[in-house]
Amino acid sequence: MSSDQTKTAILTAAEMLWAERSFGEVTMRDIVAAAGVNLAAVNYHFGSKDELLADLFVSRTTVLNRERFAELKAAEIEGNGRPSVEAILRALVSPPLRWCLSPDQQRSAAARFMTRASVETVPPIKKIVDREFRHLQRFATALRLALPHRDEVDIYWGLHFALAMIRQTVTDSERLKKLSGGLCDLNDVDDIIRRIVSTAHDALVGGTGTVTPLPARASGSRKS
């Protein structure tokens, strides 16, 4: 097995395990067993368990942020430099939700891993939040430009709530499914994105509901 293959196998295995359990609960032995490599390989390739986590987190957030940013750019171009609030929110919300609900297990695990890791209090993560910070500020700026008459405070709260709904949906969809007795369809990505975007939009513009409102008696599922 080549060096790259080994590294990838470790990253992939770690991601899958950390998507379901917390940092401390997943041991390096769990990881190497799942990756089919030797215990020493982790320290050889990454230095330590902490650094493996940091590397993986940076790797995944970089890709996710690029995707979000590309959608934001596209919205700006389409809106001739004045993207709608809805388009900005979509750029923020869609990528993590599409990842999370992707049929590709790896992509799905990546989304859950990131939200889990972002609340981890382990040292290496703390250093990375700055990167995430600047990323979110871009969205805050875009929203301020789209809502020039709105109080900045409301903008930040709206962003905060949007992130809250993303996180809860990515990490705790199981509870919603059980609570609703299976009524809420967690497979209909478009419906979920629409709900989050719509709610965040209402929070931002003050509940006037100018964005496509939810149908009064929409069925929980449209696809599948």
Place this chain on the structure above:
Amino acid sequence: MSSDQTKTAILTAAEMLWAERSFGEVTMRDIVAAAGVNLAAVNYHFGSKDELLADLFVSRTTVLNRERFAELKAAEIEGNGRPSVEAILRALVSPPLRWCLSPDQQRSAAARFMTRASVETVPPIKKIVDREFRHLQRFATALRLALPHRDEVDIYWGLHFALAMIRQTVTDSERLKKLSGGLCDLNDVDDIIRRIVSTAHDALVGGTGTVTPLPARASGSRKS
């Protein structure tokens, strides 16, 4: 030191530590050092680290749920058995937020501890979610009765989003404060509760904004 004092000291110390760091990161040695008791005391009084966590979690959620339930009851009485959606949401949202932002450090820690613990994958917690489950179903039922013409699916999604905003605000208020450059005032409890209730309300009724909408240019802080 009496038996009760020792138990309380352990619970209090554990709660403060688990409010900031995850289960695995806080060791029993950390806890007994903070509590000023001996290492063996934890096993003597609680049996194990896992059971300490479970006991603490049950203890705190019991009190919180009672508070939520009392507010719900009060809303039902005031509304002659037909509480408004806003009143129901307030009963759900207010208690954890008031705890979290209380000047009492212990109350504040309790709120953060609960939200942290509820996503912990450690065995003993899993057994307790059923209790939380029934508790949430009461609120779902109340909302269904208050919105008889609304699709049940929408109700559950609204509840889901309300819980998401509560959690994010309790655990990640620091990021919002930094992101907003200190603009968002995390000390004005009433303002925060109103924002969450209002947004959740919009999600539930479809963004018609019948609940006291946020003032267009509200200052971030009203108190302090």
Place this chain on the structure above:
DNA sequence: GTCTATATTCGGATAGAC
């Protein structure tokens, strides 16, 4: 570069004195 075997640290639990 990879792997086996091992060193070392650390944390949860317990035995037994007081």
Place this chain on the structure above:
DNA sequence: GTCTATCCGAATATAGAC
């Protein structure tokens, strides 16, 4: 009931053979 001292297992990290 409380505390000291200790055991034991587990987990990270590393040394050194291949």
